[in-house]
Amino acid sequence: TQSTGVRVGNGRKVGGLGPDTECDSYKEKLSKAKRKNEYAQKLREQHKAAEFPKRIPKPKDRQPSKATLAMQYAKSIPPPKPSKPLNDRKRNSSVGSEGTIGGKDPIALKEEILEERVRRHFIHKRMMEDLDKL
Numbered sequence: 001t002q003s004t005g006v007r008v009g010n011g012r013k014v015g016g017l018g019p020d021t022e023c024d025s026y027k028e029k030l031s032k033a034k035r036k037n038e039y040a041q042k043l044r045e046q047h048k049a050a051e052f053p054k055r056i057p058k059p060k061d062r063q064p065s066k067a068t069l070a071m072q073y074a075k076s077i078p079p080p081k082p083s084k085p086l087n088d089r090k091r092n093s094s095v096g097s098e099g100t101i102g103g104k105d106p107i108a109l110k111e112e113i114l115e116e117r118v119r120r121h122f123i124h125k126r127m128m129e130d131l132d133k134l
Helices: 024-049 066-076 086-094 106-133
Strands: 006-008 012-014
């Protein structure tokens, strides 16, 4: 069983005798709450009736932004013409009738390039060893 005056939910007491309506403090609280609600209602009505200034529309003839001008400029520039790849130009200019490049076999040419790079590597390696000795 529940005893009288038990608090539930949002802190209200359930049961009990209720407020003492004849007490002066209760009457003051009630009148304050009533005045507060009347004032709030009055303000709501005033705000509904009040004419707040409308937003001023932006002028239609304003200058375009820099971003818009940049986009217009970019659209006016023609796209670049694609150039032939470097490999195609070399092949077309120096390819012989047997498929050689500059009179040399492509595989032999790659081997020469590799040998040159290996030779340079060892030269640089010797230079670094000499610097370490100092």
